[in-house]
Amino acid sequence: MQCDVCKQNKATVFLTQIEKGKMQKVNLCEACAHTKGVADPKGFALVEMLHGFGHGEKVATQPQERTCPNCGMTQTTFRKTGRLGCGACYQTFGEGMDQLLKAMHKGVRHTGRVPAWAKVVGRDNDRVEDLRVRLEEAVAAERYEEAGRLRDEIRQLTPPETAV
């Protein structure tokens, strides 16, 4: 039997799933199963995704699992191991991590040391922006000690002529 994806190699991985009363079958070769990340033969999203190629709108669009474009770490593996695969993973999975970080840490924002490259103006604009928002919050809440600290931090990150 031929692989449904590459239509070249011999299929050795067979996935079957009952969906809306209809049996769906996908046959894959070893290589395609690997590149599509089929570790779990019940890979629901995969079956849908594959059928999505040929069946168009008939298949509900189940979003593909989030995967880090840099290292290939998947959401499932991250959830299972609790470890990230590379620095870029934080771009992919970071947004949903606030709850987790809140439980683990004192805060969800870094306030410590910054490497030289990140201090370069432009690259840390969003950090300064972030600090400015917090400064406003701190002033509004009359947390002056924190506000002073934030002001110092902004000053450190911005060239003298633009400092607040």
Added chain:
Amino acid sequence: MMKFATLLRKPPEWMLLDGPHRDIVITSRVRLARNLDGPAFPGFAKKEDRTTVMQELQPVVEGLPEMKDGFSEDLGALDAIRKQVLVEKHLISREQAAKSGGSAAVINRDQSLSIMINEEDHLRMQSIRSGLDLRVAYAALDRVDEELDGLVKFAFHPRFGYLTACPTNLGTGMRASAMLHLPGLVLSEQVNQVIAAVNKIGLAVRGLYGEGTEALANLFQISNQHTLGEREAEIIARLERVIEQIINHERNARRKLVEDQPHKVLDHVGRAYAALRYAHILESKEALTQLSMLRLGSDLGILPSDLGRTIDTLLVEIQPAHLQINSQRKLGPEERDVLRAETLRQRLAGVPEPRPESLQPPVDPEPPVI
């Protein structure tokens, strides 16, 4: 570069110095986790990518001025006993000792700085000092961090800080800890309360060899849990304040023991002296417990005051891998217990008998010199 044999023979700098509160705080350690921007973290990287990172980082780390004439080795080139020796000396982690190729350890000559390459993160850098000296330990490490920052590009995110394999290390990537000797709190059965209180304020308490290890020798490691949301200096200041409070509790507990139960104290110290000087079979746990009591005896004036340093050395030397490497062969547990007792008898041979009449409560140390 320094040979393994030299590293083994040479006592680390922290053992030769008397840091602040040395009677209660044995060492202060600070650790920083750093990763390169780009390559996958060691635990997720393919073997060849891990090797590439190591080949890039090892010469850079070796080239740091701090690492001049230091020790540097691929973990794959060290046998299990040598790796375990490094763990017992607190120079590498148990996690790293479990690794072989593609991971390296670089240690400076006085063993105050150790840098693990490809442990859980690309870099785990540690600074160790005698006594309660977290700021100085951090300053030494910060210098190394700064130097490396000029040589490689660290993975960093403006909101999350330094990016690490495990989100529990995110932000500063810093873990600061102190090893406290708390026999007074243990003997007066107050230690669990103290641990509970410390845990409650977000600090971790562990045993002699880190996570999940028993509190042997009445030694407790106190460290920060949170790495994100506070600056390095804030984390250290908070930890230091808590440790100073624990030191006060320990001194008070010792004082109360001396005043209310002098015979109990003298009995513990006397038995420890007898066991360590005359026993021929000593299991690790018993030896550690007795060394703790001997150290207490020294702190309370019953035994010579310079004994503390010998004891701190022995705490490491009677560990299994140290015993085996010194005897140059693999030993079974029974053989180790015999050799452990022998080592202790020899090393403590010149120690005079305890003098009960010299028992005195701890004095509060002089205010720190600024």
